[in-house]
Amino acid sequence: MSSTQRRKDRIIVDDPWDGRALEWATHTPVPEYNFAQVPQVRSLDPLFYEKIHGDGKMKPTEPLGDIHMPNGSFLPFMIALGSFIAGFGLIMKHMDAWINPYFVVVLGLLVMFGSMAVRSWKEDHGYHITKENVEAMEREALADERNR
């Protein structure tokens, strides 16, 4: 069995507790865009409201379309790593280090602020999941749900 297949088999419930809030209105597993169409909220406990007064599904507020998503980035890791190196360098002041602690501090700060500058310099507009892909993913999720 492929790992994807195994993961799919493990997923057997969408709304086990008869939930009330919006998180139970998403597919399980939650797609990366969460909601294919942003839902219209009509009350407190919006999903429960739709279960009583509607058909149990959230009404959409927009037609199905391309969905804009942010790109992943390695820079958060680098920025935090820089702060870690700088912090460790400061602590090295109180160790018998074979290297000048301030060298480590400066190195850490360079990594940290350098990565921040890269983030500022490079414009990252993210990407779009096309309407066709969203439709395909939604169809697949619904088919999975019917098979459960």
Added chain:
Amino acid sequence: MVREAAHTLKKSLLWDLLTTVDHKKIAILYLIAGTLFFGKAGLMAILIRIQLMIPENTFVTGQTYNELLSMHGTIMLFLAATPLLFAFMNYFIPLQIGARDVAFPFLNALGFWFFFFGGLLLSLSWFFGGAPDAGWTAYVPLSSRDYAGIGLDFYVLGLQISGFGTLISGINFIVTMITMRAPGMTLLRMPLFCWTSFITSMLIVFGFTPLAAGLALLMLDRMFDGQFFLAAAGGNAVIWPHIFWIFGHPEVYILVLPAFGMISEIIPVFSKKRLFGYTAMVFATIVIGFLGFMVWVHHMFTLNLGPITNSIFAILTMLIGVPTGIKIFNWLFTMWGGKLRFTTAMLCASSFVPTFVLGGVTGIMLAMSPVTHLYHDTYFVVAHFHYIILGGIVLGLLGATYYWYPKMFGHCLNETLGKWMFWIFYIGFHLTFFIQHILGLIGMPRRVNVYLADQGWDGMNLISSIGAFMQGVAIILLLINVIYSAKKRPNHR
């Protein structure tokens, strides 16, 4: 698979986790990291209880005991409770308000990695000459260069870095809930978990920044020969407790408010009723958040700041009982006449209520500044804040785990194992900490590593330790449940 391969090239799982900005994956990262730190600090608690199990025990040395004690507190508050709550906040705030992601996905990842590397730095202290040993409060002059070793340097910088992460995440959550709500999701339709997380994030913004300043002062004192806290050069040691508790008291609410929110999500679902007094709950949360900043001196009653100061802070502290009481009654009235289903999540949520009341009542006792001189620095205080933190935050977290697990991983946790876990944990918890009230009242001081026999403390300490082992067993049962359920895939409805 369209769903898997929708846009990306083939990425390895590790690279995906290192670069992800998806709030759901970051939540899983928080969950894993938080669980590891929770396990580590929990193990330290067990070691502490082994040392105190019998009088004059020599299981660990005094120095090791101090390190265990300090690291237990520091890790539990900064590196276990915070990320575990952040895991659920990250996963469910966008889903509950109908958003596709948080406001700043990049900053979300940045917050996690700051937290992670801060925690790593703090943990490295074990390998470089000893962990911090001045308590989680790190009072000066105990934490100064003269009295504390390199461990405190790790404390200062580790917490500074992980604090950045917490602050960034707090700002992110606030903006998410202000600008990213779905159409029709007005502020007073936000689920209570979102509301409490919102107030928590506010407290983070106004609480973690004084901590950052205080840690910076301590760092300057220790590393660059600053003179902030040394009386010889005109400094003043009382500045540190002030700054620390201006952060430290809101920190309690930072942790417990999201737990309130989780309870407020779970109880209506398993009572099949809408939350009683939703608006009152929202305003009680806001009032608690506001008052949380007005009471820090109640941690310093014995510092002799004068009767007027002490009285004002005593009254303000007792005032917090009012909005908290509103919440307690609202939970009770939500359950009243409801169609109750006692799943593990509901067991945790409903048992949270009486446990938290006990912690609140002892809080009122401690708020009376004249009497507090009797309880101060005894096991009574230890019992009090463990009722808030374990009986409040951890029960909330356990309930939320059982409640939201199916949404996060696609299958429920086993209910039989879950109920075993709950009862062992709950009984163990009360065994450990209820008796510590009495231990404190008859005079056992906190933060001691040994005590003499035949003072009437022996039996109670033994019982307390047995309770601690039961809690450890319960947490192991939870981990077994996670593995077992992944194989068996129970579906409870």
Added chain:
Amino acid sequence: MSETVDVSRGLPAHPERATLEGKNKFVGFWVFLSGEVTMFATFFGTYLGLRNGTAGGPEAADLFHMPLVFIMTMILLTSSLTSVIAITAMKKNQFKKMKLWMWITFFLGVAFLGFEIYEFVEYVHYGLGFSTSAFASSFYSLVGLHGAHVVFGLGWVLLLLIRYNRAGITLTNAPKFYMFSLYWHFIDVVWVFIFTVVYLMGIGGG
């Protein structure tokens, strides 16, 4: 998001808040600044608690040289004004004018920083090292924290000015310039408090 705003007939009235990302940054930056306020407040409180702890070292009244501090204050206040002019130009889509005033802001900031370094060096010559007394530590940490903010702001605006030298005003960079100006105003306000609490109260006793 940015693609949903129609820019074919020029920029909208508030280019910094026209997109969802811009709006998020706008709200988020205000929240961030409110956190900065409490951080500076803590340093101010520490300074107020320790300013009499001179331990026999130099005291505030012996040291502070008001003409210098007055010039510094004027420079920083003017730089705040020039950043306002730059943002006004940005809202009217006058890119060259905005760039000019941002550069002026930058150089005023550099001048301020130069004076501050000169000031610190002078005080060290008078015998006020960082470790001399609690007063010295708290003075240097408060004013130095402000100075560090100035350094960060200067690096930030320099990066923006070089990066967007030829770009014109877009919905992507308008929020960035706007956030910088918010930050710069904040630094300015903090300095007004430092001028009052540290320097005026240091000279005038109290």
